[in-house]
Amino acid sequence: MSQEIGVAKRYARALFELAEERKTVSETEQQLKDVATVVSDNEKLYILLTSPNVVLADKIGVLDIALKDQVSDIVYNTLQLLIERGRISILHEVVNSYIRIAGEAIGLLDAYVTTAYPLNDAEKQAVAAEFGHKLGKTIRIHNVVDASIIGGMLVRIGDRLYDGSLSGKLDRMNKTLKSQAR
Structure with missing residues (x-):
């Protein structure tokens, strides 16, 4: 820091x-x-x-x-x-x-959700509900659009990063294949 x-x-x-x-x-x-x-x-x-x-x-x-x-x-x-x-x-x-x-004092966390396209209100609510349930907090969604992730989403809440993006999955698959080829 x-x-x-x-x-x-x-x-x-x-x-x-x-x-x-x-x-x-x-x-x-x-x-x-x-x-x-x-x-x-x-x-x-x-x-x-x-x-x-x-x-x-x-x-x-x-x-x-x-x-x-x-x-x-x-x-x-x-x-x-x-x-x-x-x-x-x-x-x-x-x-x-x-x-x-x-x-944090009121149990509210900010989630920065990166997607390839803008989320509509229903999608934001669904993401907030899913992560709110997992973390036991109320989640406020901030949508960031970045076409380079191809599909899926990246969710950053505090210091945690949840990578469900297609580009992230492809990167992990590529690393796995390279490590197995050696």
């Missing part, structure tokens, strides 16, 4: 604990997502917030103008702390870590 990911997890954990105390876990998650989108979509803002040549007071001034009344004080204070410590570049990892921590 890189150092930045570990730092992001600590920020996310602290923010989650504050949000949980205030019973604003989902609102905080949405605000974090929105802020991360704004920062990543606005290249000039990102450069301003990450540039070592811009004075800290100016960065905080921009943060005040842009977000002070738009987000909760705990989200604002977290952003301010990231800027003060020169870590605003890890904002997306903080958001991802927060989402994982919040999901």
Whole structure:
């Protein structure tokens, strides 16, 4: 695990604990997502917030103008702390870590399902039900389309990867045949 990911997890954990105390876990998650989108979509803002040549007071001034009344004080204070410590570049990892921590706390896991074509709602529900039953959790599906898997699906839930793709099966078959030919 890189150092930045570990730092992001600590920020996310602290923010989650504050949000949980205030019973604003989902609102905080949405605000974090929105802020991360704004920062990543606005290249000039990102450069301003990450540039070592811009004075800290100016960065905080921009943060005040842009977000002070738009987000909760705990989200604002977290952003301010990231800027003060020169870590605003890890904002997306903080958001991802927060989402994982919040999901785990309520028994919700995110599944990244890669398929050769987009899944419809019924297929998403079927995958969520199958993996939810296996893992004893509620599963939220994020569909990623990648035609290179040919067929079937890859399902990533946390650190686990379930490979039911046709390309994965062909690769395993190829390795088996090569090892037996020797």
